[in-house]
Every structure is written in C-alpha cells, then in structure tokens.
Amino acid sequence: xxxxxxxxxxxxxxxxxxxxxxxxxxxxxxxxxxxxxxxxxxxxxxxxxxxxxxxxxxxxxxxxxxxxxxxxxxxxxxxxxxxxxxxxxxxxxxxxxxxxxxxxxxxxxxxxxxxxxxxxxxxxxxxxxxxxxxxxxxxxxxxxxxxxxxxxxxxxxxxxxxxxxxxxxxxxxxxxxxxxxxxxxxxxxxxxxxxxxxxxxxxxxxxxxxxxxxxxxxxxxxxxxxxxxxxxxxxxxxxxxxxxxxxxxxxxxxxxxxxxxxxxxxxxxxxxxxxxxxxxxxxxxxxxxxxxxxxxxxxxxxxxxxxxxxxxxxxxxxxxxxxxxxxxxxxxxxxxxxxxxxxxxxxxxxxxxxxxxxxxxxxxxxxxxxxxxxxxxxxxxxxxxxxxxxxxxxxxxxxxxxxxxxxxxxxxxxxxxxxxxxxxxxxxxxxxxxxxxxxxxxxxxxxxxxxxxxxxxxxxxxxxxxxxxxxxxxxxxxxxxxxxxxxxxxxxxxxxxxxxxxxxxxxxxxxxxxxxxxxxxxxxxxxxxxxxxxxxxxxxxxxxxxxxxxxxxxxxxxxxxxxxxxxxxxxxxxxxxxxxxxxxxxxxxxxxxxxxxxxxxxxxxxxxxxxxxxxxxxxxxxxxxxxxxxxxxxxxxxxxxxxxxxxxxxxxxxxxxxxxxxxxxxxxxxxxxxxxxxxxxxxxxxxxxxxxxxxxxxxxxxxxxxxxxxxxxxxxxxxxxxxxxxxxxxxxxxxxxxxxxxxxxxxxxxxxxxxxxxxxxxxxxxxxxxxxxxxxxx
DNA sequence: TCTGCTTACACGTTTGAACCGC
DNA sequence: AGCGGTTCAAACGTGTAAGCAG
Numbered sequence: 156x157x158x159x160x161x162x163x164x165x166x167x168x169x170x171x172x173x174x175x176x177x178x179x180x181x182x183x184x185x186x187x188x189x190x191x192x193x194x195x196x197x198x199x200x201x202x203x204x205x206x207x208x209x210x211x212x213x214x215x216x217x218x219x220x221x222x223x224x225x226x227x228x229x230x231x232x233x234x235x236x237x238x239x240x241x242x243x244x245x246x247x248x249x250x251x252x253x254x255x256x257x258x259x260x261x262x263x264x265x266x267x268x269x270x271x272x273x274x275x276x277x278x279x280x281x282x283x284x285x286x287x288x289x290x291x292x293x294x295x296x297x298x299x300x301x302x303x304x305x306x307x308x309x310x311x312x313x314x315x316x317x318x319x320x321x322x323x324x325x326x327x328x329x330x331x332x333x334x335x336x337x338x339x340x341x342x343x344x345x346x347x348x349x350x351x352x353x354x355x356x357x358x359x360x361x362x363x364x365x366x367x368x369x370x371x372x373x374x375x376x377x378x379x380x381x382x383x384x385x386x387x388x389x390x391x392x393x394x395x396x397x398x399x400x401x402x403x404x405x406x407x408x409x410x411x412x413x414x415x416x417x418x419x420x421x422x423x424x425x426x427x428x429x430x431x432x433x434x435x436x437x438x439x440x441x442x443x444x445x446x447x448x449x450x451x452x453x454x455x456x457x458x459x460x461x462x463x464x465x466x467x468x469x470x471x472x473x474x475x476x477x478x479x480x481x482x483x484x485x486x487x488x489x490x491x492x493x494x495x496x497x498x499x500x501x502x503x504x505x506x507x508x509x510x511x512x513x514x515x516x517x518x519x520x521x522x523x524x525x526x527x528x529x530x531x532x533x534x535x536x537x538x539x540x541x542x543x544x545x546x547x548x549x550x551x552x553x554x555x556x557x558x559x560x561x562x563x564x565x566x567x568x569x570x571x572x573x574x575x576x577x578x579x580x581x582x583x584x585x586x587x588x589x590x591x592x593x594x595x596x597x598x599x600x601x602x603x604x605x606x607x608x609x610x611x612x613x614x615x616x617x618x619x620x621x622x623x624x625x626x627x628x629x630x631x632x633x634x635x636x637x638x639x640x641x642x643x644x645x646x647x648x649x650x651x652x653x654x655x656x657x658x659x660x661x662x663x664x665x666x667x668x669x670x671x672x673x674x675x676x677x678x679x680x681x682x683x684x685x686x687x688x689x690x691x692x693x694x695x696x697x698x699x700x701x702x703x704x705x706x707x708x709x710x711x712x713x714x715x716x717x718x719x720x721x722x723x724x725x726x727x728x729x730x731x732x733x734x735x736x737x738x739x740x741x742x743x744x745x746x747x748x749x750x751x752x753x754x755x756x757x758x759x760x761x762x763x764x765x766x767x768x769x770x771x772x773x774x775x776x777x778x779x780x781x782x783x784x785x786x787x788x789x790x791x792x793x794x795x796x797x798x799x800x801x802x803x804x805x806x807x808x809x810x811x812x813x814x815x816x817x818x819x820x821x822x823x824x825x826x827x828x829x830x831x832x833x834x835x836x837x838x839x840x841x842x843x844x845x846x847x848x849x850x851x852x853x854x855x856x857x858x859x860x861x862x863x864x865x866x867x868x869x870x871x872x873x874x875x876x877x878x879x880x881x882x883x884x885x886x887x888x889x890x891x892x893x894x895x896x897x898x899x900x901x902x903x904x905x906x907x908x909x910x911x912x913x914x915x916x917x918x919x920x921x922x923x924x925x926x927x928x929x930x931x932x933x
Numbered sequence: 934t935c936t937g938c939t940t941a942c943a944c945g946t947t948t949g950a951a952c953c954g955c
Numbered sequence: 956a957g958c959g960g961t962t963c964a965a966a967c968g969t970g971t972a973a974g975c976a977g
Binding site for chain 1 (some may be wrong): 967968969970971972
C-alpha cells in the first residue's frame with residue numbers, strides 16, 4: 156500500500172527516523188502495532204525534529220483547517236457508479252475515464268503543494284461479472300507495488316491549484332506487473348478506490364507539512380481488461396470524446412461495424428457488388444431502430460431519453476439499496492436540472508480554464524474537462540430518475556444530520572459485538588450530496604461536521620510530536636453538512652489493524668489516546684464509542700449499516716476486512732502535532748511508487764518497497780529512536796473497505812461532491828490503535844542492498860519484500876537516535892524532503908542520492924511516477 | 934467449454950511541426 | 956526576422972472483435 160512513510164526515506168539525515176518497515180507477514184500485527192513501551196518512547200523522543208516556524212512564516216501559513224476538494228465531474232462519476240464503474244486496464248496503460256477532475260480550495264495561495272493520486276484496493280476480493288452483476292468470487296491477488304501519480308504541476312502554489320481544475324487525466328492504469336512506464340499497476344477484476352492527497356511543500360527544498368487526503372466514493376471502480384457491463388460501455392462511448400467513433404453517428408458504431416462486416420462478407424461473395432459500399436445509399440447511415448437493430452443500439456439511442464439505467468445487465472440489483480438512491484432524492488425533474496446545471500458548471504469551468512490556462516499542461520485540464528463534460532449532457536434527462544433504483548452502489552441512507560457521533564464507528568474495544576462478515580462501507584453522506592465540506596483539519600477553524608466521511612487519510616511519516624499534547628480541535632461543529640466530505644487530515648496511524656477484531660492496543664497506549672481524544676473538543680464525541688460505549692443506535696450503528704453494506708454492484712464481498720481508520724488532527728504550526736490515530740490498513744501490503752512529473756528519467760521511477768505483509772501496516776521504522784512515527788502510513792489510512800452507508804436519510808443530491816478533510820469523525824474503526832503514533836516499534840533495520848527489490852539485478856517480486864521490516868536504510872545511522880537533527884525548518888508533521896531545483900521540471904526531487912533508477916524510465920510529460928515498488932540502486 | 938487476457942484494428946482526438954501571409 | 960493563423964500528419968486514446976491461454 157502506498158504509504159507516505161516512504162517519504163521519510165527521502166529525507167536526509169537522521170530525521171528519517173521513519174524508515175519504512177515491512178512487517179513480517181507472519182508476525183502478529185498487533186505486536187508491532189501496539190508496542191508496550193509506546194509511552195516511554197514517546198517521552199524519549201525529542202520534542203520536535205524540526206525547528207519551530209520562523210517569525211516570517213505566519214504570513215505563509217496554510218489554513219490547513221479549511222482545505223476542501225470538490226469532485227467537479229461528480230455527476231459523471233455517479234452516472235458510472237450507478238451502474239458499476241469499470242476501468243479498462245491494459246498492458247500499455249490506459250487512462251481513466253471518467254477522469255478525476257477536482258477543485259481545491261482552502262489552500263494558502265502562497266504555499267506550494269504537491270498533489271498525489273494513488274489507487275488502493277477496496278477489499279480483498281476478486282470479482283466476476285455474473286448474472287448482470289459483479290460478484291466476489293474469491294480472494295484478491297497478491298498486492299502489487301503501489302504507485303503514486305504525482306500531478307505534473309506539482310509542486311505548485313495554492314493559488315495555482317485553486318485557480319483551475321485539477322485533473323489526473325494523464326494517469327494511466329496497467330495490469331502489467333512489470334510495467335516500467337510508471338503507470339499505476341492494478342489487478343484486473345478487483346475493486347479500487349482512487350485517493351487524492353494534497354501535501355504541503357514548505358518550499359522548493361522541502362516536502363512536508365500538512366497533508367490532506369480526499370476520497371470520493373463515487374470514484375470507486377472495478378478493473379477489467381474488457382468491459383463486462385454493456386451499460387458501462389454505452390456510458391463511456393457517450394461521454395468519452397475519444398470514443399466518438401463508436402457512437403451511433405460515428406463510423407465505428409455498431410451499425411457501421413456491422414455494415415462493414417456485412418460488406419466484407421458481401422465482397423467475398425459478390426466482389427462486384429459495390430452498391431452496399433456506398434454510404435449515401437446505404438441504410439446503414441440511417442437510424443434504424445427496427446427489429447434489426449441490436450439491443451445495444453436501441454439502448455444507446457435511448458440513453459439520452461432513458462429515465463434510468465436500470466437494466467438487468469446492470470451490476471446492481473433493484474431490490475438492493477442503490478447508491479444513487481441515497482444520493483439522489485426522488486426528484487426526477489429537479490435532478491435532471493441539477494445534473495444539467497452541474498454539466499453547465501463543468502463546461503463553464505472548462506471554458507474558464509481554457510481561457511486562463513496557459514498552453515501546456517494547463518491545457519490538459521481543459522482537454523480533460525472537455526472530455527469529461529462531453530457527452531455528459533446526454534444523460535441529463537435520464538440521470539435523475541436512474542439513480543433511484545439503478546445504482547449499482549448499494550444505497551445507504553445518508554443522514555443529513557450525521558455527526559461524529561453518528562458516524563459508524565466500530566467499537567474496537569467492544570469487539571464483543573459481532574463483526575459483520577462484510578464490513579459496511581461508509582458511504583458518507585458525502586456521496587449524497589454536498590459538494591463542499593470544510594476541512595476539519597484545522598485546529599482553529601471549526602468545521603462543520605460532516606456526516607461520516609471516509610476516513611481515508613494518509614500521512615507522511617511524522618516526527619514525533621514534541622509536546623503535543625494538545626490535540627487540535629478537529630471538528631468544531633457537529634452540524635452536518637451533508638454535502639461535504641471531510642477527510643481526515645494527516646492522521647493515519649501506521650499501525651492500524653486491518654481487522655476490526657484486531658486486538659486493542661495496550662492499555663497504556665489506549666489511555667493516552669483516550670486522553671487525547673477526550674481532551675479534544677471534537678473527538679470527545681467520537682471517543683465515546685471507543686470507550687466502550689455502544690455506538691449510538693442512530694443511523695450509524697453498525698447494525699444499521701450492515702444492511703447498507705456496499706456491494707460493488709450487487710455483491711457483498713465475502714472477504715472484506717473491516718479496516719479501522721485512524722484520524723489525526725491536523726498539524727498546527729502553532730501547536731504541537733496532534734496525536735496520531737491509527738489508520739485502517741489494507742490487509743495486503745504493497746510497494747508504493749510515486750510518479751513525478753517532469754522528473755529526470757533516471758529519477759522518475761523511484762521505488763520504495765513498501766510492501767507489507769498481508770496484515771502489515773506500513774509504518775515507520777525508527778531505528779534509532781525506536782519510535783513509530785505517527786501517521787506515517789499513507790497506505791494504512793485507506794482500508795480496503797471503509798465505506799459505509801449511513802442509514803439515515805439522504806441529503807439532497809448535489810452534482811458535485813467534495814470531501815473535506817475532516818478529522819476526527821473518522822476514527823471509528825481505528826480507535827483502538829489510535830495511540831499507535833506514540834507507540835514504539837523496533838524493527839530491525841534491513842540492508843536495502845540485501846533486499847531483492849532493491850537489488851538491481853533482481854527482478855521485483857512483491858513477495859520478496861514482504862518480510863523485510865525496513866526498506867530504507869538509515870542515512871546516518873551514526874547519529875544518536877536521541878539527538879534530534881538540527882532544526883532547520885519550522886516543525887510540521889511530515890518528514891522533510893529535500894528537493895533539488897530542476898530547471899526542466901516543476902518538481903525536482905533529489906532522489907538521486909537515494910535511488911538510482913535502473914529501469915528505462917521515460918519522461919512523462921503529463922506526469923511522472925515514483926515507483927515505490929521499483930528497485931532503487933545506491 | 935468457459936473465462937479472461939492480448940492484440941490488431943478502425944475511428945476520432947490531440948498535438949505540434951510545417952507552411953503561409955503579414 | 957518575428958508573429959500569428961492555418962493545415963496536416965503522426966501520435967495517442969478508445970472500444971471492438973478475433974484469437975489465444977489456462
């Protein structure tokens with residue numbers, strides 16, 4: 156899994172205490188996750204690894220508290236998700252469609268940020284399209300090296316990100332496990348969830364600071380090598396400009412293809428008969444909704460007018476709650492208008508961007524936008540109604556008023572409660588509606604609580620909080636803004652059990668955590684469940700959610716592991732780092748790769764073997780300090796299945812939904828491990844050179860790295876663990892990363908000293924990848 | 934035989950170099 | 956020589972279908 160813990164490896168000097176470690180597959184996860192001596196270690200840690208913010212800093216401080224991200228083409232995504240989004244993956248790499256287009260707000264215009272995209276599995280199941288729906292047919296394949304796509308514009312100022320639509324259209328997906336192009340490697344017939352991470356780059360030389368992760372449940376998709384659901388095919392052809400040729404009026408439409416086929420046969424049988432070849436005379440060019448037309452043709456023709464997508468071929472079952480149902484109130488007309496409005500909005504944005512975007516990369520945004528928007532209008536008429544029953548996503552009632560307390564929070568402590576075989580997906584009200592959420596990450600600004608948001612967050616390895624005892628207020632208000640998604644900012648505990656049944660951390664750790672939580676204004680609510688209090692029977696109660704369990708298309712995954720999610724308060728420059736909460740971790744570990752746009756070839760495919768055993772949660776290995784950095788694991792933050800539908804009523808559908816960083820509300824599943832940040836873990840350091848994946852001569856094999864506790868060697872082992880590195884920069888939760896300015900690249904990362912790309916890296920004008928799974932050479 | 938993957942194919946879109954005129 | 960607009964072809968993106976492998 157992608158874990159930002161990898162970043163520590165990029166840092167220089169002793170600061171990189173968070174060396175990645177791979178937990179032994181066989182080793183009990185709880186052992187490493189909840190070291191008994193966490194408190195002692197924490198105390199032993201230097202107050203802060205980084206210097207406090209300089210006086211001049213204030214002007215540039217980032218309002219982390221209000222970082223928001225909106226999925227611009229949410230409507231389109233929802234269209235697809237209502238049927239069961241499928242993404243083609245090919246050996247050479249295939250772009251995603253719909254593309255991820257979002258708008259960011261709440262960033263400090265003067266600060267630089269890096270945007271990352273990664274895609275993590277939603278569960279441990281493999282799927283098959285049967286009977287018009289997707290069904291889990293077995294366990295997922297071994298996790299592949301995680302790769303991250305870094306937006307080509309990174310790093311860019313907050314003003315840059317906020318001034319345009321951000322698109323990850325150039326990100327490609329592949330099923331080639333040996334891919335050397337840096338594409339994101341995925342398994343076919345598996346379910347995935349894209350995540351977008353906003354990382355503050357304090358300056359050109361530093362990569363660190365606040366991190367915000369955003370997850371849009373509607374962007375979940377199933378990977379396929381060939382489309383299984385005709386509905387998806389139709390939608391893609393309708394909406395993707397590159398597939399115009401397959402539209403009814405295109406030369407590559409089914410009708411035309413059939414005609415060509417017919418001609419082909421005719422030519423063979425009657426070589427001299429050219430009459431049929433004349434398009435002008437051919438009936439082929441005319442719409443023939445006759446009996447001769449195939450069902451697909453009819454379907455395509457009717458798409459625009461179809462009230463809904465419900466069809467036996469759809470991956471969802473009518474009787475089951477549909478995702479759309481919850482999202483879209485039954486207001487057919489209104490919805491249609493809303494959808495249209497959203498499309499218009501998209502178009503407007505595209506136009507605006509086109510006008511203001513400079514040629515080059517910016518153009519891509521416009522292109523993407525255009526691509527995404529094109530065709531969308533065609534669904535306007537049918538979108539609204541369709542949602543009602545045809546959504547492939549299980550509908551989960553979303554509660555408008557859901558608050559932290561209402562969030563589904565598995566009570567780890569009260570494990571006595573039977574865990575549903577299938578972890579409920581939290582489909583926060585987010586889905587439902589609202590586009591914008593206020594980030595709760597801010598300690599200062601109260602955030603309206605949004606109903607549960609998926610707690611997916613990832614965190615860079617963070618230096619141990621110095622004095623932190625003061626957790627920052629994560630959420631100020633419990634007022635639910637049904638329309639906004641909050642993501643938990645930088646909070647992921649490296650050690651989060653993948654299973655809800657996972658043993659709770661040591662009492663010491665818990666107490667510490669609880670204390671922190673209790674002290675936290677916002678956390679107080681959520682902490683209750685953790686303390687053994689049953690989750691409010693409201694909408695969020697597990698039992699309530701179970702019925703709404705998300706079944707991709709219509710199937711309940713049999714082997715979904717509930718993943719705890721840890722939330723961590725955002726780092727406040729003025730305050731000590733907030734305590735780290737445990738984060739949910741995918742059961743399967745994986746190497747992580749980052750794509751760096753514009754990074755020199757030799758640097759583009761950097762790999763950090765970040766693979767961890769099935770249960771291993773990526774974490775930081777503090778060799779010298781024996782300290783587990785808080786929230787280091789990016790990967791851990793996103794549990795395989797973390798969506799749950801709040802049972803309550805759905806908020807009105809909004810074309811664009813946005814997740815907002817939220818903090819605390821999402822602890823739920825991870826609470827038990829929340830203190831992980833403070834826990835000590837002593838994993839033996841591993842010689843990278845001895846690791847297969849880092850051996851240039853050895854071919855990467857995921858299994859080869861699974862048993863290595865640490866992938867990154869200490870840069871300066873000689874330094875006393877107890878000695879904090881000189882504070883050169885203001886403190887922030889992430890490990891600093893030195894970036895070299897590359898005249899040719901907007902994002903230059905001096906990884907040469909750490910890794911040398913042995914692969915035949917290729918420049919990716921649209922973005923580059925840092926392959927965490929590749930084998931670095933020193 | 935079935936399922937899933939790879940590949941070639943045709944079509945449309947995008948992009949940038951070449952060309953032209955001012 | 957420089958600039959701006961247009962043209963054109965290669966590269967790329969897309970879904971389909973045939974063929975292949977397990």
